[in-house]
Amino acid sequence: MRYIINNLSMNATSKPKSITFINFLANLFRIGFFLLAFSLFIWVIYNIFIFFTDSPTIHMDFPVMFSLTEQGLWNNPDTSELSKFYMQSMGMIRAENLPKGFLALYSIITLFANLCILLSMRQVLLILESAKTGAFLIVENAIRLRWIALLGIAIFLLERTGLLISAYFFSDKLQVSGLEFTSVNFFSFFYFETIFYALFLLVIAEAFRIGAELKKEADLTI
Amino acid sequence: MPIIVNLDVMLAKRKMSLTELSEKVGITLSNLSILKSGKAKAIRFSTLEAICQALECQPADILEYQSDT
Numbered sequence A: 001m002r003y004i005i006n007n008l009s010m011n012a013t014s015k016p017k018s019i020t021f022i023n024f025l026a027n028l029f030r031i032g033f034f035l036l037a038f039s040l041f042i043w044v045i046y047n048i049f050i051f052f053t054d055s056p057t058i059h060m061d062f063p064v065m066f067s068l069t070e071q072g073l074w075n076n077p078d079t080s081e082l083s084k085f086y087m088q089s090m091g092m093i094r095a096e097n098l099p100k101g102f103l104a105l106y107s108i109i110t111l112f113a114n115l116c117i118l119l120s121m122r123q124v125l126l127i128l129e130s131a132k133t134g135a136f137l138i139v140e141n142a143i144r145l146r147w148i149a150l151l152g153i154a155i156f157l158l159e160r161t162g163l164l165i166s167a168y169f170f171s172d173k174l175q176v177s178g179l180e181f182t183s184v185n186f187f188s189f190f191y192f193e194t195i196f197y198a199l200f201l202l203v204i205a206e207a208f209r210i211g212a213e214l215k216k217e218a219d220l221t222i
Numbered sequence B: 001m002p003i004i005v006n007l008d009v010m011l012a013k014r015k016m017s018l019t020e021l022s023e024k025v026g027i028t029l030s031n032l033s034i035l036k037s038g039k040a041k042a043i044r045f046s047t048l049e050a051i052c053q054a055l056e057c058q059p060a061d062i063l064e065y066q067s068d069t
Helices: A020-052 A100-132 A139-171 A193-219 B007-013 B018-025 B029-036 B045-055
Strands: A062-068 A072-076 A081-085 A088-093 A179-182 B003-005 B063-065
Touching: A020 A100, A062 A139, A100 A139, A139 A179, A139 A193, B007 B029, B007 B045, B018 B029, B018 B045
Parallel strands: none
Antiparallel strands: A062 A088, A062 A179, A072 A081, B003 B063
16 A cells, blocks of 8 residues: 655645745735825925924815805706705815924824825735745734734724814814805714725734634644 | 653654654654644544554554643
8 A cells, every 4th residue: 555645735835836926916916005105204394394394384285174155956857846955075175384282282283194004015025026936824924814804994094083183173173155064964973994905904914813723733633 | 741752762663763753654744743842732543543553563562642730
């Protein structure tokens, strides 16, 4: 009786046949990472310049919430009568001579949110780099996925905080006829599904970690 | 781990090298080294059977239980 025990298929460092798509994704993320890092660097330098000089502050967009002061009318096709409607919206404004305290606070929040995006991209790059070597299903990648999910939650919270601060700051300071600016409206609670995507990624990361540990164990089964 | 692999003892008794055993049982040298060094998490019955046949011994000659306490 001849025994052929082939453990090659379980080799953790076995190279995938084609890494073209992985290479493409890695290049895409690398370009995105460097573009974002470069633009963020320029933005930080410019903000420091603005902060220590009295230059105009129209380089940044600030989110605001507003609604119509008067109710509108719409033509109901079922009844052919005019019915009322109310509108809430979110917009971006650019303003001159903003207080430096508010500008610094909003800039720091934006900076941290962008740094979180950069860190997420870095984690994705590390996952793709490990995939290139064939060692994709490893515990380190599960930890990276977990970090991406946590950074996603952090990005969401930072952006939401920036949005609320900006909307609150401008709510009693902006004057446009026919519009009422508020600190909170429907859009304050919009895009909450991002949190669920991040939580879903956390679940995936945990499943990935269990899978990686099982694979490690299988690799050490002779 | 309280399970000790005495593969090196059996190889010495049979005056056989790890490479020879690898060729006889069809397991890669690296996997046999993992088994010999005690880094392996588990061993298949088929592997054990192949090693026992090649070394003309019993599973108990290769594996030994030593209590931690």
